[in-house]
Amino acid sequence: MAEERFEERRRFPRLSVDANHEMRTSRHVRVRLLDVSASGALLETGDRLAVGTKGRLRLVLGGATFESAVEVTRQGPSADGRARVAAVAMVAAPSIQQGVLDDFLKRAGN
Numbered sequence: 001m002a003e004e005r006f007e008e009r010r011r012f013p014r015l016s017v018d019a020n021h022e023m024r025t026s027r028h029v030r031v032r033l034l035d036v037s038a039s040g041a042l043l044e045t046g047d048r049l050a051v052g053t054k055g056r057l058r059l060v061l062g063g064a065t066f067e068s069a070v071e072v073t074r075q076g077p078s079a080d081g082r083a084r085v086a087a088v089a090m091v092a093a094p095s096i097q098q099g100v101l102d103d104f105l106k107r108a109g110n
Contacts, residue, residue: 023070023088025055031086033059038105040073040089049075049086057088061104068093068101 023029023043031043041057043049053072058065069092078085093101 023049023055023057025049025053029055031057034085036061036101036105038090038101040087041070043086043088044078044083045086046083048084051075054091057090061100062107064100064104066093066097066100066104068097 023031023045029045029047029049031045034042034044036042036059041059043057049072051072051074055070056067057070058067060066068090070088071091072086073089074087076085077083090101
């Protein structure tokens with residue numbers, strides 16, 4: 001059975017980025033950050049991340065480190081079918097960390 005592609009459901013503007021980062025669940029997962037917004041991110045990975053998986057996402061944004069608890073809200077195949085894509089929601093970022101993300105998005109014009 002073929003999997004459906006992601007339907008656009010974004011509520012916040014997203015900034016497209018292309019960088020390698022990591023998400024920690026019960027193990028370390030290498031992810032490529034495809035885009036980021038104030039409330040979530042779109043990640044590409046070689047691993048399947050089940051909807052509901054919780055972990056910590058660590059990003060370097062404009063030279064500053066951002067880390068937040070996240071939860072996978074959607075997942076599916078990448079556009080080319082070679083990898084997996086997972087949408088994650090930021091569920092708990094301390095205010096200092098949220099400030100790092102907000103500053104990065106402001107500098108980028110979002």
